[in-house]
Amino acid sequence: MSSHTETETVIVGAGPAGLTAALALARYRHRVIVVDSHHAPRNSASQGAHGHIGMDAATPADMRALAGKELSRYATVELREAHADSVRAADGGRFRVVLDGGDTVDASAVVLATGVIDVHPAHVEGFSACWGRSVIHCPFCLGEENADRRWGIVVDNADLAALSPVAFRAWTGDTVAVCPASMPGVDGARTAARARGGDLVTGTISRLHHRRGSLYAVEFDDGRVLERDTLVWTPRQRQQPVVARAIEELGVAGDARRRVRRDAPPVHRRHRH
Missing domain, CATH: 3.50.50.60 (FAD/NAD(P)-binding domain)
Structure with a gap:
């Protein structure tokens, strides 16, 4: 009742x-x-x-x-x-x-x-297994636990991609921004990221290779593989x-x-x- x-x-x-x-x-x-x-x-x-x-x-x-x-x-x-x-x-x-x-x-x-x-991207195999461990949305929360690793920064904004080597330098000196190929300003962002000690690659992520939630590589839908230990990725x-x-x-x-x-x-x- x-x-x-x-x-x-x-x-x-x-x-x-x-x-x-x-x-x-x-x-x-x-x-x-x-x-x-x-x-x-x-x-x-x-x-x-x-x-x-x-x-x-x-x-x-x-x-x-x-x-x-x-x-x-x-x-x-x-x-x-x-x-x-x-x-x-x-x-x-x-x-x-x-x-x-x-x-x-x-x-x-x-x-x-x-x-x-x-909302975890359903098309990305391994995302949920890595979520909260080696796929993080907040460096303040889990940056220390992922420090001194190879980071990938998943963004669709050219300004953020260009600044990623500086923005995350407290935790890592090895950053690669991962962006859609269609992102406006992608070439300029790549140039700026490299000038700051980082890099930028384009593509659609299809799979995360991991061991019990510990990431070691990112696979794109065209078969390319990028070795990364941590992804900063804020899902929808x-x-x-x-x-x-x-x-x-x-x-x-x-x-x-x-x-x-x-x-x-x-x-x-x-x-x-």
């Missing part, structure tokens, strides 16, 4: 952002419900989450467990394992979060801390369904990627009853 709960704030997503927000609100004795599904989080492939003082190199699971223990000290915080299906307008200018089991939670504020979904991303639905349900201004615009008018003025 479904249930209905009233609180002050609902936080959708129990990653570092959502849990930090919960702790800050708990310190104000604010009543908070943190809703997070049982599915593996976006950073589950990472062998260690870095850059958080006191928890550097802790696994994502370790961080969540520690955060849960710390939040359990506060009587005003509830961690609820459920999937948030939608966020709607409720009476009195409040919000209603509908959960997958039919339960509902009304709140004065909703924090959408879901992050996004990384899509919005979490609950955020896309919230934009529609609440009439909030969103951009082309279905993200809430930072300059969007306050949502309580845009409720549709």
Whole structure:
């Protein structure tokens, strides 16, 4: 049987952002419900989450467990394992979060801390096996663990390709930008990259050669092979369904990627009853 709960704030997503927000609100004795599904989080492939003082190199699971223990000290915080299906307008200018089991939670504020979904390129064999290990999207997160290796920088922007030898010099002196042959400005970017100690190659990647997620070569669709140990590659991303639905349900201004615009008018003025 479904249930209905009233609180002050609902936080959708129990990653570092959502849990930090919960702790800050708990310190104000604010009543908070943190809703997070049982599915593996976006950073589950990472062998260690870095850059958080006191928890550097802790696994994502370790961080969540520690955060849960710390939040359990506060009587005003509830961690609820459920999937948030939608966020709607409720009476009195409040919000209603509908959960997958039919339960509902009304709140004065909703924090959408879901992050996004990384869409792995289905045509690239080995991408998922290397993801979060030797294929990284964030050098700040995993650059140290991939330092002093041969890096490939997968980009489709000439300016970024030209700057890649400089941008990643803190971690490696061996960079090759991998770009589409049709990329505007490709010849000038190659010249600039080589002048800075790097290089640029063009082609479509079809396969990553690896040993248990440890990359050692990139294969192109024409059969060429480029020896690389690390790829910096930000795949296409899509919005979490609950955020896309919230934009529609609440009439909030969103951009082309279905993200809430930072300059969007306050949502309580845009409720549709």
